């Protein structure tokens with residue numbers, strides 16, 4: 001199995017505190033981590049390699065410090081990694097991000113005698129790949145659009161919200177797709193792209209050996225030249241969408257607080273809630 | 284630019300039009316009025332109910348484009364994308380909106396790439412910038428902690444997905460006129476490298492993302508054996524049951540119940556958190572609910588910061604009393620109705 005896992009580095013929300021006055025997140029000094037939802041993709045990729053053999057490559061597009069996320073993925077058990085980083089890529093929306101990542105994947109799986117590719121020191125993947133595994137969405141942008149976007153650029157079959165990979169064989173992958181009212185059982189022709197949800201596997205922690213490998217491993221950095229992309233298709237220039245305003249939502253609610261600690265106050269609190277719901281026309 | 288008209292992507296299940304379609308008609312109608320243009324509902328499926336198509340007209344569509352083929356019965360990314368792309372190419376709408384459902388959030392990005400169009404996910408507010416006609420797409424980001432307004436100045440169509448339950452379904456106006464066009468889907472669009480070989484329903488969590496009322500349970504429930512206590516409250520409110528990650532990780536409820544950063548994002552009219560602390564990751568999935576009620580023993584718990592009504596006390600004492608009262612009211616209501 002040859003598997004590619006696109007991962008994103010995001011600000012850690014776990015450590016974030018709420019600003020009591022404005023009711024918003026305090027982001028100052030927040031650490032950058034692997035998008036927590038990408039850990040499930042990393043984990044299932046490693047497990048597939050453990051069962052079927054092969055190799056897993058993680059790719060990430062972002063600033064130089066996104067290298068940390070790739071090293072962490074290697075510490076978990078990913079084999080190799082590529083960082084896509086260049087100032088011309090800054091400001092990419094999901095269209096431009098998908099485009100750049102798709103270009104990187106094409107390059108990774110180009111013919112082995114592509115001289116550019118050989119100089120990158122990556123194992124021979126000339127024969128293509130089997131799976132791309134993405135997180136369901138990134139916790140910062142929260143769009144879930146990049147996975148389907150990559151699939152569209154590469155013209156791949158896609159399965160989103162995958163909670164289980166039941167079976168892989170004969171060029172077909174059978175999966176469970178979590179939708180609103182149950183699970184669809186799908187069979188996809190490989191190569192394919194899947195976006196996975198938490199249910200698929202419990203991510204492992206990095207091992208000591210993995211951490212040592214992560215320190216030493218060479219991670220190539222690719223820019224527009226290696227990707228062979230057109231400058232006007234990446235970064236802000238290549239992005240159809242523009243963020244024109246950012247503001248804080250009003251989360252401050254006119255909250256009422258009632259105590260319910262003995263028989264009388266509990267009954268009163270329950271009445272209060274009932275009345276409240278009746279007022280709001282919710283019963 | 285010769286792009287004109289507003290489109291919504293209606294959804295069907297077993298040939299019946301789904302509620303999200305009517306919510307989209309509410310959005311679409313507003314936008315179409317502001318742009319002084321036609322509103323079209325596009326729908327893919329097989330043997331779609333004719334009355335339901337008529338209802339799309341009665342709820343605000345001027346034109347219904349129904350594309351049908353057996354393979355379109357259920358959502359499959361490739362044929363759905365090929366058909367939508369085909370129609371966009373033929374009719375050139377300036378705006379295409381879909382629900383931020385498992386279908387919309389898969390189909391729209393796949394098509395937006397082909398159409399070279401900008402796409403904004405999970406919008407909660409849509410408006411038109413009058414001078415330019417640009418669609419102003421406002422959406423929560425970073426777990427609902429900020430709102431961003433996004434536009435697509437130079438590309439058409441402008442595409443967006445809209446969060447379910449973020450608006451009311453368009454009301455029905457009997458007798459409203461419009462045109463329904465049923466188109467057979469061209470064969471060359473119907474190839475699919477994905478096959479749907481089965482479906483396992485999960486009636487337990489049916490429509491959590493679309494529920495009007497959600498009761499979410501947290502670790503305060505202490506153990507799995509106590510979950511039935513919450514089920515009773517859920518039934519009394521005719522609600523859907525949600526959970527925090529802690530509850531799911533402990534195996535007290537299954538993952539489809541999970542609300543939050545690594546679970547579902549929900550926007551019900553009413554969210555009741557029971558024994559939920561209100562961690563930032565959980566808030567990320569529910570803080571845009573219309574009304575939030577919390578029951579927690581700890582007066583300092585985070586969830587009270589976002590609650591409209593905070594009840595400080597022991598859930599094991601409060602929930603049974605509350606359930607009892609709710610059941611009583613419902614039976615009284617039923618009596619008075621008959």
Ligand SMILES: Cc1cc2nc3c(=O)[nH]c(=O)nc-3n(C[C@H](O)[C@H](O)[C@H](O)COP(=O)(O)OP(=O)(O)OC[C@H]3O[C@@H](n4cnc5c(N)ncnc54)[C@H](O)[C@@H]3O)c2cc1C
Nearest residue numbers: 036501502503527528543544545546558560565580581598
């Ligand atoms: C990357 C990442 C992703 C995450 N994603 C999610 C997610 O999607 N969803 C999610 O929910 N969490 C998520 N979390 C976990 C989150 O940080 C919290 O751990 C979790 O939400 C807490 O769940 P809880 O409120 O049930 O438990 P606790 O925090 O333990 O809270 C239990 C609450 O119950 C109250 N209580 C106890 N006994 C009683 C009683 N008898 N009566 C009334 N109240 C009582 C307590 O006062 C307390 O406030 C994520 C964390 C990380 C790091």
Ligand SMILES: Nc1ncnc2c1ncn2[C@@H]1O[C@H](COP(=O)(O)O)[C@@H](O)[C@H]1O
Nearest residue numbers: 006007061134135137138143144145146
């Ligand atoms: N900059 C990036 N680099 C690598 N992978 C990414 C990047 N952005 C998004 N992805 C992948 O696409 C998924 C969805 O991200 P998003 O569409 O931003 O919510 C993530 O879980 C990642 O697997």
